[in-house]
Amino acid sequence: MISYILKRIISAVPTLLGVFLAVFFAVRMIPGDPAEVMLGANATQEQIDIYRESHGLNRSVGEQLVIALKGFATGDLGTSVSYSRPVSEMIGTALPSTIELALVGVVISSVIAVGLGVLAAAKRGRWPDILINILSTVGMSLPTFYIGLWVLTIFASKLGIIPVISNRPDIPHYKTLIGPVITMVLGLTLVRTTRSSMLEIMEEDFIRTAKAKGVSRKSILFRHALGNALIPIITMIGYNLASAMAGAIVLETVFVRNGIGKLLIDAITVRDYPMIQGTALVIAALMIAANILTDIIVALTDPRIRVTGES
Amino acid sequence: MKSILKNKQIVIGGVLILLIVLLVLLAPLITSGDYSSVDLPNKHLAPGPGHPFGTDYYGRDVWTRILYGGRISLSVAVCATLLAAVCGTLIGSVSAYFGGAVDFIIGRIMDVFMSFPMLLSSLIIGIILKASVRTMFLSIGIPCIPMFYRMTRSNTLSIRERGFTKAAVSMGSGPMRIVLRHILPNVLPHILVVFSSAMGGCILAESSLGFLGFGIPQPTPSWGLVVNEGKSFMFQCPWTAGFAGLFIALTVLGFNLLGDGIRDYLDPKIRNSYL
Numbered sequence: 023m024i025s026y027i028l029k030r031i032i033s034a035v036p037t038l039l040g041v042f043l044a045v046f047f048a049v050r051m052i053p054g055d056p057a058e059v060m061l062g063a064n065a066t067q068e069q070i071d072i073y074r075e076s077h078g079l080n081r082s083v084g085e086q087l088v089i090a091l092k093g094f095a096t097g098d099l100g101t102s103v104s105y106s107r108p109v110s111e112m113i114g115t116a117l118p119s120t121i122e123l124a125l126v127g128v129v130i131s132s133v134i135a136v137g138l139g140v141l142a143a144a145k146r147g148r149w150p151d152i153l154i155n156i157l158s159t160v161g162m163s164l165p166t167f168y169i170g171l172w173v174l175t176i177f178a179s180k181l182g183i184i185p186v187i188s189n190r191p192d193i194p195h196y197k198t199l200i201g202p203v204i205t206m207v208l209g210l211t212l213v214r215t216t217r218s219s220m221l222e223i224m225e226e227d228f229i230r231t232a233k234a235k236g237v238s239r240k241s242i243l244f245r246h247a248l249g250n251a252l253i254p255i256i257t258m259i260g261y262n263l264a265s266a267m268a269g270a271i272v273l274e275t276v277f278v279r280n281g282i283g284k285l286l287i288d289a290i291t292v293r294d295y296p297m298i299q300g301t302a303l304v305i306a307a308l309m310i311a312a313n314i315l316t317d318i319i320v321a322l323t324d325p326r327i328r329v330t331g332e333s
Numbered sequence: 334m335k336s337i338l339k340n341k342q343i344v345i346g347g348v349l350i351l352l353i354v355l356l357v358l359l360a361p362l363i364t365s366g367d368y369s370s371v372d373l374p375n376k377h378l379a380p381g382p383g384h385p386f387g388t389d390y391y392g393r394d395v396w397t398r399i400l401y402g403g404r405i406s407l408s409v410a411v412c413a414t415l416l417a418a419v420c421g422t423l424i425g426s427v428s429a430y431f432g433g434a435v436d437f438i439i440g441r442i443m444d445v446f447m448s449f450p451m452l453l454s455s456l457i458i459g460i461i462l463k464a465s466v467r468t469m470f471l472s473i474g475i476p477c478i479p480m481f482y483r484m485t486r487s488n489t490l491s492i493r494e495r496g497f498t499k500a501a502v503s504m505g506s507g508p509m510r511i512v513l514r515h516i517l518p519n520v521l522p523h524i525l526v527v528f529s530s531a532m533g534g535c536i537l538a539e540s541s542l543g544f545l546g547f548g549i550p551q552p553t554p555s556w557g558l559v560v561n562e563g564k565s566f567m568f569q570c571p572w573t574a575g576f577a578g579l580f581i582a583l584t585v586l587g588f589n590l591l592g593d594g595i596r597d598y599l600d601p602k603i604r605n606s607y608l
């Protein structure tokens with residue numbers, strides 16, 4: 023198992039390096055002189071010269087790449103233009119709240135969605151199934167920002183339960199999670215995976231055997247069926263966790279909650295390129311990490327994958 | 334054909350899309366046609382006679398703006414999806430057909446691509462290309478390429494091993510002919526499934542970029558822009574962003590249903606959805 027985990031982690035290193043190169047060259051493809059672009063339109067010629075010198079912009083692209091790689095490897099992502107603070111420090115402050123939102127949101131929405139999926143599979147073809155199917159199909163078609171706007175309108179403006187703006191210091195921390203989490207729950211992304219995975223397992227012989235042996239319906243549904251239907255569900259939860267990083271970009275903007283997504287959007291608004299570069303890198307790295315974590319959990323749940331993965 | 338029409342998802346999805354496309358095409362006949370002139374005394378009117386969806390902050394008719402916005406949003410989504418479909422299918426079939434080093438290198442590049450959330454890639458490409466009506470399809474379409482690549486590659490790999498492909502190779506057909514005559518026609522139905530969900534994804538992407546403020550800029554109305562303009566007044570007059578979002582959601586729903594329907598139709602084993 024350990025060798026599988028190691029292999030999976032090592033296989034991500036080239037991807038991470040590729041991500042770094044992609045961001046490095048993408049930022050350099052932005053029209054305009056990098057120094058002027060990084061310093062903004064109001065920079066003087068002297069400032070531009072100093073910046074070029076200190077960032078090695080007067081050297082060849084190859085040398086620049088080496089400098090940037092060294093920085094990346096040691097956790098130095100440059101200095102934010104708009105905040106004049108190290109990018110890695112600012113990301114470090116913002117990251118926990120994004121990870122918290124992603125984890126809490128994914129856990130709560132997964133529990134609810136799996137519950138609904140099991141209910142739909144158990145009542146196959148009857149009204150609860152049809153209703154849950156319609157709700158999840160509609161939920162999956164609604165843009166995240168749209169659900170978020172209505173959650174904000176109803177829960178913050180009409181009912182006053184959650185704050186309109188979440189990044190004020192006087193707001194209790196747990197309250198800043200409520201709106202985004204409700205939005206994530208209403209997306210109902212996991213219901214259909216659970217339902218179809220359950221239905222597939224329910225056709226298996228061992229379910230019929232369990233029924234014949236007189237095992238209770240509850241035990242068949244949750245122990246026999248759900249237990250064996252877990253692999254696609256876990257894979258999907260992992261996918262949701264990875265996409266929660268992208269979801270954070272939208273959710274943190276809707277609910278004005280501090281986090282890496284908001285940092286990115288603010289950086290794009292003021293064209294703070296070192297910050298864009300840093301946040302993009304970290305978001306991609308988080309997605310890679312979420313995918314590795316999913317693969318490892320799937321391997322732990324299903325020995326077959328582990329064995330074929332090792333051989 | 335009859336059995337296609339028996340599939341409720343295809344029918345409902347198809348009708349939804351058809352209705353929205355019709356409304357958007359008929360915009361000059363069923364709206365005032367004036368989506369940009371400012372009428373400040375009539376700003377933020379609630380939906381009512383004359384303005385079925387109310388008016389926005391500048392007193393512009395929301396119904397007109399949404400229908401004209403649909404023209405831009407749908408065309409951008411179609412162009413973006415076509416771009417992704419053509420590039421992704423081409424890269425995927427080449428990658429799978431040649432295998433070896435080509436497949437390995439392309440695969441690693443795609444891995445890198447897929448490590449970025451699509452929204453993030455769109456944002457970055459948008460900065461590089463300076464978002465406009467003309468470049469928006471690139472910002473949205475390029476991040477969708479891996480969707481088509483993955484599907485084409487895995488299907489090509491299995492078709493390559495099938496008897497008729499091997500027969501064609503043994504009769505001396507070249508790689509071009511094999512890919513175009515034998516592989517692509519067999520991948521096509523699967524491309525349709527991905528195409529439909531990618532259309533939904535591109536419409537979502539355009540509106541999300543618009544919502545974040547990095548979509549197609551003024552003055553051309555697109556669904557993303559209408560949502561963006563309405564979001565600040567969501568509490569007082571939710572109809573601007575509300576109705577625009579509703580159109581976006583219905584269109585995405587249509588494409589999702591259509592995609593699911595085609596998938597189920599192609600694979601009767603999973604025909605178990607009740608919608």
